[in-house]
Amino acid sequence: MAPVSPRRRIPEATVARLPVYHRSLTELKESGVTTVSSEQLADLAGVNAAKVRKDLSYLGSYGTRGVGYEVEYLLFQIDRELGFANDLGVVIVGLGNLGQALANYDGFGDRGFPVTALVDADPAKVGSTLHGMQVQHIDDIESIFADGDLTIGIIATPAAAAQGVADRLVAAGVRSILNFAPTVVTVPDGVHLRKVDLALELQILGFYEQRDATEAVNAADSDS
Amino acid sequence: MAPVSPRRRIPEATVARLPVYHRSLTELKESGVTTVSSEQLADLAGVNAAKVRKDLSYLGSYGTRGVGYEVEYLLFQIDRELGFANDLGVVIVGLGNLGQALANYDGFGDRGFPVTALVDADPAKVGSTLHGMQVQHIDDIESIFADGDLTIGIIATPAAAAQGVADRLVAAGVRSILNFAPTVVTVPDGVHLRKVDLALELQILGFYEQRDATEAVNAADSDS
DNA sequence: AATCGATTGTGAACAAGAGAACTAGCTTGT
DNA sequence: ACAAGCTAGTTCTCTTGTTCACAATCGATT
Incomplete structure (x- = not known):
């Protein structure tokens, strides 16, 4: 009856970002990089460094303070979390x-x-x-x-x-x-x-494109 | 200097749903339906009725209380908002x-x-x-x-x-x-x-698939 | 051994979104 | 004209997600 694995519940938003980290880490590994900081990884993944740290902290404490994360080990942990062991x-x-x-x-x-x-x-x-x-x-x-x-x-x-x-x-x-x-x-x-x-997706982009266009027109109007 | 069109700022989440409403409304129109309630539209769009009303209220008050929304008119307004007038x-x-x-x-x-x-x-x-x-x-x-x-x-x-x-x-x-x-x-x-x-997208689905699978195993363990 | 710079992990404030509940206003029937 | 029943629009609360700020901790250096 008691919850079996309540240790950590990974937020949906984090789950959606883990594969992005995974990809960036794979590239780093292939470049021979062995260690990466949250800031570097954030750059590669196109997100905020604090978010990277918080996301990764849901997996456990796999980083080293003052140093960063070991690329290969972190990759392994994300692999495990994403279930790459199983073939799907x-x-x-x-x-x-x-x-x-x-x-x-x-x-x-x-x-x-x-x-x-x-x-x-x-x-x-x-x-x-x-x-x-x-x-x-x-x-x-x-x-x-x-x-x-x-x-x-x-x-x-x-x-x-x-x-x-x-x-x-x-x-x-x-x-x-x-x-x-x-x-x-x-x-x-x-x-x-x-x-x-x-x-x-195109329609969403279209909305912003059109909004920007009309805003530009309005701004020009108010200038006159 | 004053903001030119501060009248309403449509939230991103709403923008992403407007095309879905648009699609549902188009189908209704083609079926000859002239009026739709927020609840019906919510069903078609796969969302909550309150959300539909709130989303549509960002565009203006285009509904009629006690009746619903006129399909064609609402469609026209969404068209306008999404910039379908412009060809992109x-x-x-x-x-x-x-x-x-x-x-x-x-x-x-x-x-x-x-x-x-x-x-x-x-x-x-x-x-x-x-x-x-x-x-x-x-x-x-x-x-x-x-x-x-x-x-x-x-x-x-x-x-x-x-x-x-x-x-x-x-x-x-x-x-x-x-x-x-x-x-x-x-x-x-x-x-x-x-x-x-x-x-x-597959990786995200894979995560949940694997999580559910391991949870099932854990549950079975605790049963024994 | 002690200090210093760097970087993680996390608590807390903040922002955005979802959903429920309520209010306002329309239409229809009597 | 009035009451009853719907349904849009709005407000409020709760949850989720993001960001900031800082304490804890590590490695290096003296």
Whole structure:
């Protein structure tokens, strides 16, 4: 009944930054750097030094006062925390433009997330080979996860199909989903969902661009 | 000297949600719905009703108590706020897997962000046609923006090239950049930068997946 | 051994955001 | 005209996240 691992609860914001630190540290390691200060790491990661220290302190006290952090050791600890020991496969559902690009994108495999299956609903696509892998039909999705491996599902279908795919992924036992479809997808409690909405990012940028433009006009007006 | 438009400052979190409301409202409009309550809209957008009302109140009082919001009018107001009146072009730099997929992705144009130029550094790619558009060389980037149109730059290059591209975009007058390269890019004040890091999203999901898995194990241990 | 400069780890103030609860105002039915 | 029922708009509280400031601690140097 008592909480088993209440020792530390890492804030969501920190979790989102750990991979960034991880990347910076990997670069440092490859450059042969053995020690790094919170300030240096902050520069590389594009954040505030105090934030780096606080973030890292959630993992434990892995730094040395007066010196900094040992790159390799810190990297190891972040690896552990992020669960890089486990191999976590990725299934891509929907092989349109975006899905195909994601299937061919080496960035996933390079970072420990090998694409383990490609799925589509279009019979014309099923059976074809992409990035050295056969496309399977979505109706066979249950069998893909039969072995109980932990897997992340990527939804790259049109918006209309996204919720249905999500439901099937959840039914098949997937507990983490990354949604690229431009629509709201809901999942049951206990399933983690993140979204990447490309057009939405542009719209946000567009807002600020337009705001700045009109502000400039207003400023010019008040000058006159 | 006095602030010119202090009337309302829309919080960042709200700005990020406005496009979601916009999308939901567009769907409602296409279904012939003329009026919507904050609760309905909240359902569609996947958020809390109070948040919807608060968000919309930053734009002004466009609802009617006891009734709701008129879909078309609200849509118009959000359009205005997001700057959909202006046409904002998009330049994609880097035409590897991801860049090509983005170039072919209709989601941008559909939402008012036409791709206006494709740029790469590889001479082998320059001159080829993609999505009905000729690929230009990055050295000619200045000329692309010569007309002073507002444009968003998308960086889809390898990580190593990203900062250089960002610098050139900024030098050419681009004030909004969307970075897909898995690296930290810094820009001067006044330039808006957003990032989409695909592998990072997987790593975040991976963290929670692993945490849940170990928690389950721990719970089982304490049961025994 | 003692001091000094550097850097971590953390407590506390501060800021931003989320959500609940309340108020104000509209519409409809009688 | 009035009451009842909705629903927008607003206020308040709580949580989360950020930043600052400083004490604790380490290695180096004299």
